[in-house]
Amino acid sequence: MALRVYNTLSGEKEIFEPLVPGKAGMYVCGVTVYDHCHIGHARAYISFDIIYRYLKYAGYDVTYVRNYTDIDDKIIRRANQEGSDYRAIADRYIRTFDEDMARLGLEKPTLEPKATDHIAGIIAIIGTLIAKGHAYESDGDVYYAVETFPEYLRLSKRNLEDMLAGARVDVGEKKRNPMDFALWKGSKPGEPWWESPWGHGRPGWHIECSAMSMRFLGQTFDIHGGGKDLIFPHHENEIAQSEAANGCQFVRYWLHNGFVNINSEKMSKSLGNFFTIREVLERFDPETLRFFILSAHYRSPIDFCDQNLNEAQAGLERIYACLAAIDEALGKSVAPTGPSDSSGQAGQDLRDKAEHLIPRFREAMDDDFNSAQALGVVFEMVRAVNRFLAEIDQVDAPAQALLTRVRGLFAEIGGVLGLFGRAPRAWLDAIKSAGADRMDISPEEIERLIAERNEVRKARDFRRSDEIRDLLLAKGIQLLDSPQGTTWKVK
RNA sequence: GGCGGCGUAGCCAAGUGGUAAGGCAGAGGUCUGCAAAACCUUUAUUCAGCGGUUCAAAUCCGCUCGCCGCCUCCA
Numbered sequence: 001m002a003l004r005v006y007n008t009l010s011g012e013k014e015i016f017e018p019l020v021p022g023k024a025g026m027y028v029c030g031v032t033v034y035d036h037c038h039i040g041h042a043r044a045y046i047s048f049d050i051i052y053r054y055l056k057y058a059g060y061d062v063t064y065v066r067n068y069t070d071i072d073d074k075i076i077r078r079a080n081q082e083g084s085d086y087r088a089i090a091d092r093y094i095r096t097f098d099e100d101m102a103r104l105g106l107e108k109p110t111l112e113p114k115a116t117d118h119i120a121g122i123i124a125i126i127g128t129l130i131a132k133g134h135a136y137e138s139d140g141d142v143y144y145a146v147e148t149f150p151e152y153l154r155l156s157k158r159n160l161e162d163m164l165a166g167a168r169v170d171v172g173e174k175k176r177n178p179m180d181f182a183l184w185k186g187s188k189p190g191e192p193w194w195e196s197p198w199g200h201g202r203p204g205w206h207i208e209c210s211a212m213s214m215r216f217l218g219q220t221f222d223i224h225g226g227g228k229d230l231i232f233p234h235h236e237n238e239i240a241q242s243e244a245a246n247g248c249q250f251v252r253y254w255l256h257n258g259f260v261n262i263n264s265e266k267m268s269k270s271l272g273n274f275f276t277i278r279e280v281l282e283r284f285d286p287e288t289l290r291f292f293i294l295s296a297h298y299r300s301p302i303d304f305c306d307q308n309l310n311e312a313q314a315g316l317e318r319i320y321a322c323l324a325a326i327d328e329a330l331g332k333s334v335a336p337t338g339p340s341d342s343s344g345q346a347g348q349d350l351r352d353k354a355e356h357l358i359p360r361f362r363e364a365m366d367d368d369f370n371s372a373q374a375l376g377v378v379f380e381m382v383r384a385v386n387r388f389l390a391e392i393d394q395v396d397a398p399a400q401a402l403l404t405r406v407r408g409l410f411a412e413i414g415g416v417l418g419l420f421g422r423a424p425r426a427w428l429d430a431i432k433s434a435g436a437d438r439m440d441i442s443p444e445e446i447e448r449l450i451a452e453r454n455e456v457r458k459a460r461d462f463r464r465s466d467e468i469r470d471l472l473l474a475k476g477i478q479l480l481d482s483p484q485g486t487t488w489k490v491k
Numbered sequence: 492g493g494c495g496g497c498g499u500a501g502c503c504a505a506g507u508g509g510u511a512a513g514g515c516a517g518a519g520g521u522c523u524g525c526a527a528a529a530c531c532u533u534u535a536u537u538c539a540g541c542g543g544u545u546c547a548a549a550u551c552c553g554c555u556c557g558c559c560g561c562c563u564c565c566a
Contacts, residue, residue: 227566
């Protein structure tokens, strides 16, 4: 089964055929570092994290470049507000970005270049564009002349006439055409600047991605990704710059992830309904957030709300509970093979499911990285395991071998999705005790009541026993009775 | 106004021509003093509506209705 990816440029799923067989070059637009990251960033970078992981899993030698845009108007504005240097702002938010991504379990890209380390490359491209007649200098700025590039707006499937008719573009008198965009901006007093043939200035937005991708992946490379919102103008402008300068195709496959909505509304700063990754992680486990994001296809819109996150957590708990049960069964000493062993119906079914798990997982992921379908396959496996564990009453050697194999398959898939990597029991315990600091009853008091309840239960005083149970439940404490004793969790 | 997307069970969500994955919630069962938790089983003759193409459509085409995104900084 061949890998198929949805290419924004063609509007269709295409067979993925890399430029160099066995290798894949991938560039994803990173953050402009002027503020904390929000869950939209989380969605984007988790999506491309599993694309990166899956490409490697599928056998490609992947070079993954994800940049930091560390010079930009917004960074400068923020620095002015705080009375600090733009570098201090950039460094701070690069650090918080790295922390957030690490908490979400993202793998480090092969390279994470910064725009300010590539000013020379940027200037070189601009020079080429001017020489080829695609750009012009205007009072210290340099603009790209969009009319010189016939392919302009092919990615976003628009046309210049309609865009101009909309007339919501900034008509700067320095531009020849209102749609022209800045490659280089002359610096005003007090602003950071670099030396250039056009005087002191800084790069415009867009050009840094052309420079860095070209530097590390070549003039033509395989995959370029980012959020849907970057299609226009950012990626459109990258294509115009790169292809006009190099005279060859820039990117073969354009991949774009869908948006995050908040309670069914578009997330935006003006509505005030955005959450930073930090805020979300105060309330939800990072793996739960990751699981939630992977439970929908990366191109679909996804609705962030408490109910959906809670459902995601319930689903992930189901999987971890299954893994914990497997680990527990494997921890037991092996019983001699007897008549009621792993050869029953559930055993046959589990063997069958195990046989087909990886092919089905790959089939899902080969279809444009369909992680939602992949998780469906995982859940079917969970059910087969639970049924098997319920059927056998002791773990004999064949059962142990089967469970060991299944456990390995979960780990293999988890490795690609960046899930299921924690110790199951510990993860479940952590989820259970989350929120314990918000209780208005101490753990000691709970334990004392549980002890009392156990006493009265022995005496078969169920009235008092149930009274204690209800009392704790009213305080949000759920008692969990089992043959091994009574534990509790915060409801 | 231009361009693009979406509408699948109570909710979330896969499924791009071959007869509806999965999760949550619900119901039944096992367990339990009774429960809870956990586990098992079960839940859409049907895919917004109406036409059309086809042996066959949720899947392709047309129209209608509803929702959303982009066109301005944005993942």
